[in-house]
Amino acid sequence: MSFTSLHWGAYRPQVVDGKLDAMVPVEWDSDPSPIGASIPGAITSPTRIMRPAVRRSYLAEPGSHPERRGQEPFVEVSWEVALDLVARELKRVKTEHGNQAIFGGSYGWGSAGRFHHAQSQLHRFLNLFGGYVFSMDSYSLGAGRVLMPHIVGNMDWLLAAHTSWQNLAQHCELFVAFGGLPAKNAQTSPGGASEHLLSRALENMSEAGVQFVNVSPLREDLVGPTNNQWLSVRPGSDTALMMALAYVLVSEGLHNEDFIRRYTVGYERFRQYLLGHVDGQPKDPLWAQTLTDIPAPQIIDLARRMARQRTMINIAYSLQRAVHGEQPFWMTVTLAALLGQIGLPGGGFGLGYGCMNNTGSGRKAFSGPRFSQGVNPVKDFIPVARVTDMLLNPGAPFDYNGKRMHYPDIRLVYWAGGNIFHHHQDLNRLLEAWKRPQTLIVHEQFWTAQAKYSDIVLPATTALERNDIGSSASDRFMIAMQQAIKPVGESRDDYWILAQVAERLGFGESFTEGRDAEAWLRFTYDESRGRAQEQGIELPDYDTFWRDGLFEITYPDTDTVLLKAFREDPEANPLPTPSGRIEIFCERIASFGYADCPGHPVWLDKPVAQYPLQLLSNQPKTRLHSQYDHGAYSRSSKIRQREPLTLNTADAHARGIVDGDVVKVFNERGAFLAGAIVSDGIRQGVVQIATGAWFDPLVNGERNSLDKHGNPNMITADVGSSSLSQGCSAQTASVDIVKWDQALPPVTAFEPPSMT
CATH class of the missing domain: 3.40.50.740 (Rossmann fold)
Structure with a gap:
């Protein structure tokens, strides 16, 4: 077989x-x-x-x-x-x-x-x-992909070099996950996922005594570890929470001045802003409490824990899919720099652990054969x-x-x-x-x-x-797809x-x-053998690979720790930034003159919500994006053929909604139907639905037609995250919901069009 x-x-x-x-x-x-x-x-x-x-x-x-x-x-x-x-x-x-x-x-x-x-x-x-x-x-990582080369380095390089799960199990003591570590996202890797890692990695870390903090409106965004604290943060306020943590570190002298001096630029500019010397507003825990709904004493306690333990700070892709989405990524790096653990085993920062399967694998970052696109x-x-x-x-x-x-x-x-x-x-x-x-x-x-x-x-x-x-x-196997x-x-x-x-x-x-397709397979495989050798990988000849069906990619000689070489010798191993160091204040970004993305991390107010509920439209569990939504596994998750939507018990009670009801979700941009799941695992004032339900308007081609199936992009905002990246801002959307009390229109998303 x-x-x-x-x-x-x-x-x-x-x-x-x-x-x-x-x-x-x-x-x-x-x-x-x-x-x-x-x-x-x-x-x-x-x-x-x-x-x-x-x-x-x-x-x-x-x-x-x-x-x-x-x-x-x-x-x-x-x-x-x-x-x-x-x-x-x-x-x-x-x-x-x-x-x-x-x-x-x-x-x-x-x-x-x-x-x-x-x-x-x-x-x-x-x-x-x-x-x-x-x-x-990309839609997934638009703000991050533009921002990170300015302040640390290219996202593809960073993702391939993330500290390994194995290293985290051995050395990490506290894992703070902004946006959680949702297992559903870690099902996939571009190019193919040959062995799933997240569940076993979390189990190993938990057994080693690692403590986890799930900073997310959704409890299910991090499940499995024994020591797992849930901070039910208000959506879009993570930057404010990180700033308050930074304020505690700086005001109590818990930050690492030596690391900041040697490995970063621009700290003093940011410090003036953080302490309120620029705008008169200290970014302290009391300020953050009003924005995040996390009590100030909890913020203070978390900051002190992060300072005394080997801490990994991770941020999910979803947090930068929002208005001002660059800020939480930039603040993640800044907060980790203040702790001074970047480049150490088990510490530092992560930009998407749990968002794709291969992140943190620790294997050699060999991507396999390539098909040349030429020059545009x-x-x-x-x-x-x-x-x-x-x-x-x-x-x-x-x-x-x-x-x-x-x-x-x-x-x-x-x-x-x-x-x-x-x-x-x-x-x-x-x-x-x-x-x-x-x-x-x-x-x-x-x-x-x-x-x-x-x-x-x-x-x-x-x-x-x-x-x-x-x-x-960075995945385990290269596979002959016969x-x-x-x-x-x-x-x-x-x-x-x-x-x-x-x-x-x-x-x-x-x-x-x-060449026909078969000749191209052989050609691209043979061409990749030289790149493999550069990474110490000896690929077999093509016929042997095709006969065996797979080839295992090995681990490097030493364990992977993100930015380890930079920490050991920043002069010999500078970062690919203008200064060669981590840019807490970035002169290049500042020179662009963007009010919505200035030269250092800032708190920028979100658009005023017009409706009482915040909509989160995250990745699905039962498919990849919209692929195979018509398949049995995805359709089995539907409620009365509609995509399921989770809402808090109190929000449901106030609207007369119970489990299994069909609801209408709406704002000024449109509306869609969904099946209700009532839960205490989501914070009040927030509703969540997966993306990927195939678009199914009640009247094809008609503007403002109700989507019958549960596609949240009927009502998400089509605005850029900032002038810097123009990334997707799907997570910045307010809505209201009502129980659907009319006859249910049939779902026709999976029916082919008529033919003549």
Whole structure:
């Protein structure tokens, strides 16, 4: 029985009479993800796209009636017709408007394999075609990815170098988790998760006596450890809490002056602000108590514990997905610098332990084979969360990371892998923007909203229907993903599709370099052997790897401790920042002149809440983002077919809501239905729902139509976190809820569109 590697785990596919019957978790994974159980039924469900399809009026007249996207039937066509149409449209837009009028979207976890990675395939194709407008950063980590290179270093480098779980079990005494350590998030790794680590890591740390503090509105954000204190903080106030902790350290002389002097710059500027010498407001525990709802004595006690114990401070990605999202990340680093434990075993800071499976693995950060995307001749780009702004406001100026830029005028969007109707905020606003381009082309496996709201839909294979190599940086195994079943329907892999279009456009040979998919697997594997050797990894030859089915990545000779070399000799091992040190005050950021992100960490007031409840829309447990929401595991979690929403007992009682009720969640941007879970494990005044329920409006294409299924982005705000990063701000949203007392509209999210 062969292997396959998916974002949420490694499995042995079981095939009976040519059909996928089950996904058996690999024997070495002690905590496998149950998401794999969704695949056998979902892969051939009615939701599967079986043939190329074109929106009816678009087929009759390409570029016509963009306002009908999502509202009219599709026409199934042959591959020949579909590919000719794609090639003609690309050529027309390039000729009439230039390559800067093409947006290569493809945002999302398109595929686990390293070759059949949808983004890489499309971007290589578009680069060879003359370029495209691209996106920077990510919805998950937009603010952090822009901020961290200024103050410590690149996020990818930092994540790969995080102190290992093994080291934490041996040396950490206190683990303070802002945003918790939710096990559901640690199911996944980009490129594939071959062995799940978090549950066992927490167990080992707990047995070693490590104390945990879960700073989160949700008790379930950290479960398992024996010594586990829950601080039910008000959402969006973590920066204020960290500042009050810092105030205690500084005012009581508990901070490490020697570390600050040798390893940081800008402390005195921040200190003046912290003590209130700049604005007249000391950032003390009494000040923070009013913002966080954490009593001042608890704040003081925690600060003193952090100072006398070996402390790891961790922050979840979700805290920077908010207005002023840069501030909690910056303050995490600053607070850790004040403690002076950065670079020591068991201490310092973490930026996303528990957010992905491979963070903290301690293994060598070898990512496996790579498929070259080439060079993009077009230099126009947008921060990824500003898609709607780009489409609605061509030519308008925007700020980003110290630059003044302008939105391009997009006429054609080409997307392969991803679902913008999951990732993006304020879907009503997105629907308006989605009518602006002349052509929308998508490669998809299933009839998601992304496909339903497109013009040309090309059916793509799943990971089970092709050969590939699964590999994730710092994960345990590189896996030979051997094809388990034949492609369903007329689906084709992205490489085949793009090679066919490239041939029609006259650069087929440049795209393929004379190789089919199997030859590329061998080529990219062989090419990766040199990079592996640089890290002390001896890969077997390709035939041996493919026969054995997997290869284990070893650990480094010494245990991984984040910034250990920098601490040991900051002159010989400077950080890649302007000063070479940790920048508590950053002259470069200050020079940008952004009022919403000045030169050091600050407390900035949040937008005034218009509704009584704060909405948290975090990652789901039963799927990755929106992938396989139509699968059995995800659908089993629904309440009366709606996505579950958790609310506090008191908030539910005040509204006459009980477990299992369907509720309407609303604000000025829209509304959605959800199934209620009443719990004391969420703080009062907060409601929580996972992202990823497939978009299902009551009336397709109609602005302000009720979403029947539970997609929280109907009501999240589409504003940038700051002028620095323009990151996603989904966690800054206020709502109200009422019990739904009307007939329930049927959920149709998983039904394919009508065909003519």
